[in-house]
Amino acid sequence: MTDAAPDAGVRQPSAETILPTSPPPASACRPIAAVGITVFRPDAAQIAALRARVEAEPRLTIVFDNGGLPAEDAAHLTARGARVLSAGRNIGVGGALDAIARAAAEAGAAQLLLLDQDAAFRPEQVSGLEAALARLRTASPPPAVVGPRPDAAPGRKAPAYPRRPGLPDDGSLVPVEFLATSGSLVDLEAYARIGPFRSDFFIDGVDLEWCFRAWARGYGCWMETGTALPHRVGAGVIRSRLLGIEMPRQPLFRMAAYLRNSVYAWRLPHVPRRWRWRQAAYLPLQALLYWADAGYRPGVLAQLAGAVVDGLRGRLGPPRGLP
Template sequence: MPPSPAPAPVAIGITVFRPTPEQVATLRARVAAEARPTIVFDNGGLPASVAAHLTACGARVLSAGDNIGVGGALDAIARAATAAGAAQVLLLDQDAVFTPAQVSELEAAMARLRALSQPPAVVGPRPEAAPGRKAPAYPRRPEIPDFGSLVPVAFLATSGSLIDLQAYARIGPFRSDFFIDGVDLEWCFRAWAKGYGCWMETRTALPHHVGGGVIRWQLLGIEMPRQPPFRMAAYLRNSVYAWRLPHVPRAWRLRQAAYLPLQALLYWADSGYRPRVLAQLAGAVLDGLRGRLGRPKGLPR
């Protein structure tokens, strides 16, 4: 079998929304240190002076003039990377601290995965918890063996994920109607269903900063990020809606059917059992059952 041709350059895609001064400083340093083409999507709140500085440093800054959600921003980045001639795009959020050397590690991992019969869709780093936060957990695919340091997983968070753009074109775009939560999970389930693999490179790691702390139910061993109500509502809504999608595995649906009520109860308890929060969570579940997606209710402008 002849070797695959060398891939085109990797593009870097970064989504931002109301970045803090510290996140702006990280973004500036990221663009300055990266020789690869960089695309920044502003979902709102990026100062015009910062956008101008990033552009002067060689980055391409995109905006729809409104918050179109994570899914819409990632699709815009993927389209721009493809138009720029990139074969792969490394997706990052504004909190991510991921060095150019780590990007190269994922690029090398993607190249190794091309030796497999099942083409790779995405490879990402091992998740770690930033101080006071909870790292996401990636369930492994037990029917597929590890490939050296690479572990097949059901899904990965988009931040830190290196996406193969040819695979992306065949799998389809991220679900913009999910807006924020579950976008990565649904896309990876769809990738597996279409014959592509999702892999975690265990030799490199990325700390995750999701939420504003951790909510714990020690008796049941449950931990979840502490999120604002609109985020928790979007998570519930999208999870319930995903049960109807044929590419979402039955085992995952059953797990979520048991787990989501416990998470909702834990979140409500953490809110002080406020009736308004309970009504918002119940409304989110109803929206998921009825297929009412899009911009979450209560999303800050």
């Protein structure tokens, strides 16, 4: 891949690659929000939960299969009113979210709740976020997204959302720098103005970059502390009492993508300087902790160092070692 310019545009897969496996829903009487779910190699329990969600959810549900969803399960979801999309290959989280957003807008939805295949988010919680977004309509800046308070699933680490400086709370709503996409209710009119998620980030940092871009373009990101979503990122937690940090235990390709995208994001003008300084201090500690957890293997260190170089040179896209 050629090096990207510092202000490289936001890329997304062409419309021709997004192949719907079911026709648009026949009913025009849809709730104001649609639900979008990304899946990648879901296991039997995740597929069962997905089926149950679609059957219980009155809102239009759009599923993007990044690979591994059995054809019979896709057909079952379609028969229950869901719309199943696929590009025939893994196009990453950013590309999948953009395909879902386009499909939701075409179906007439005004808002889109984003979920991953692990998210256990009840329909009444969706209604709570819809009410929160409605409360923020008169806020300045207007809202782009509102999401739940992150909780840690057993044995996992919850993400932390830094507070956005200079803005007061609105009751249970807290302005934050960014939110994880899973559990976030996105205003699709704001999305159209802010622009799509970065498909070239592929998997990590997609939500962070988009929220910083939202703030820079005059929109806000808010956390509703009155409802929570457990997060199941990674396979356990890596901790260091000496360094005073902990982080999810991720596959090597994901850790490398995280480093690469974080380093690349430093060159983007909408990423605040305070965040760049924080990351500049934190990323080396995370890389050291990850390498130690991997047994100080030279190959791991080489891939992490290569990811930093890729970020500095703007070499994005699918990360090396992607399964």
